Amino acid sequence: MLDAEGYVSEASGENIFIVRDRKIKTTPLTSILPGITRDSIITLARDKGYELVEERFTRDELYIADEAFFTGTAAELTPIREVDDRPIGAGRRGPVTEDIQNTFFDVIKGKNPKYKNWLAYV
Numbered sequence: 001m002l003d004a005e006g007y008v009s010e011a012s013g014e015n016i017f018i019v020r021d022r023k024i025k026t027t028p029l030t031s032i033l034p035g036i037t038r039d040s041i042i043t044l045a046r047d048k049g050y051e052l053v054e055e056r057f058t059r060d061e062l063y064i065a066d067e068a069f070f071t072g073t074a075a076e077l078t079p080i081r082e083v084d085d086r087p088i089g090a091g092r093r094g095p096v097t098e099d100i101q102n103t104f105f106d107v108i109k110g111k112n113p114k115y116k117n118w119l120a121y122v
Contacts (some may be wrong), residue, residue: 002059003030003031004031006059007027007056007057008027008031008056008057008058008059008062009031009057010032012113013075014070014071014075014121015027015035015037015072016062016069016073017041017069017070017073018061018062018065018067018068019065019067019068019094019096019097020049020065021066022051022096023050023053023071024045024051024052024096025052025054025061026038026055027056028032028054028055028056035071035072035073036073037071037072037073038071038072040071040107041071043080044103044104044107044115045100048099048100048103048122049093050096056104062083062103063083063084063086063088063102064070065088066089066094066096067080067088067095067096067097068088068097069093069095069100074096075081076102076104076105076108077101077104079092079093079094079097079101079121087104
């Protein structure tokens with residue numbers, strides 16, 4: 001979805017991230033709702049040493065991204081294969097997305113003690 005000025009904002013229930021030259025970009029909180037999963041992914045990406053900026057971006061930037069992914073409670077971290085019938089990057093999950101996704105899944109499964117305080121065991 002686009003914001004009122006035509007910039008990419010989010011999906012129907014997910015936040016969106018793009019990757020270009022291993023630099024990650026996501027929409028700032030100007031036109032989207034904050035999300036716990038979004039914040040978690042931002043923290044994990046920065047902790048892993050990725051440059052991550054919260055900056056508006058155009059649909060053209062999304063089309064030429066090397067990778068893109070959604071985050072959200074239901075989506076967790078889901079790679080985006082294509083947008084508007086245009087493949088994103090190689091048309092499959094890219095290496096940055098895979099790295100962050102694997103780390104995220106380790107965290108939520110309790111396999112990463114660094115983020116143990118994020119979990120509420122039942």
